[in-house]
Amino acid sequence: MFARLAILLYALVSYAVFTVSFLYALGFVGNYVVPKSIDKSIDLPIDVGGPANLGGAIVVDLLLMSLFAIQHSVMARPGFKRWWGQFLPLACQRSTYVLLSSLILLLLFWQWRPIPAPIWQTSGIAAWLLIGLHWLGWLIAFAATHMIDHFDLFGLRQAFAALRGAEISGQSFRTPLLYKIVRHPIMLGFLLAFWATPEMTAGHLLFAIANTAYILLALQFEERDLIAEFGMTYQQYRRRVPMLLPRLFTRRATDERQPPRPAGAPR
Structure with a gap:
């Protein structure tokens, strides 16, 4: 019971760190955060014009985004999950993934180098x-x-199942609500949040382009894993439903099975 309670506490802490990182992301990308946002920082003299070392800022920002992309995708692959399943309990795997992703995001927010040179302004x-x-x-x-x-998705169901001593079962394949019109609505939401801004700066553009490239690449690996797991069921879903740009005027889908998880998310 002590081990089960420890797993639950670990999951709750991981979820709390995720919540902090997600809420900060809202302000970071939207430039509402003090002291650090995607374009502004009160502790660096680069709020106007550009950083003293533009090349250095680009390198640091790309390295931070690459660190997140590598962790987020490598830990999601079936081979990695089989490897760390040898020494990490199944009930802890999702929480660990969420915790590491959230900590890397917080590192990105902390060390991000704004490049506020304007690209467009409306x-x-x-x-x-x-x-x-x-x-x-x-x-x-x-x-x-x-x-x-x-x-x-964020590891709490697995922890509560472990607390009850219940088996952590998989879920059936469904396509609820937005998943009827687009296969990856979570990624679609992120793309809208990253690109829709009345004031696009060079740093924000770098962030949007790099994350868009990562999402498009990671979705290819994710869909390959989904085809391997669900076979013809997912292939039919792919043919019927677009990946990111919804077709709003199509006949109603009849398949009510489980939608894919977001890119890079381990199952």
């Missing part, structure tokens, strides 16, 4: 529309996690 109705799309993106990403199983 005002009036156009600015408000972009702000609306930005927050719609975050809403879609968060809501889509609840359309599948939010607590399974």
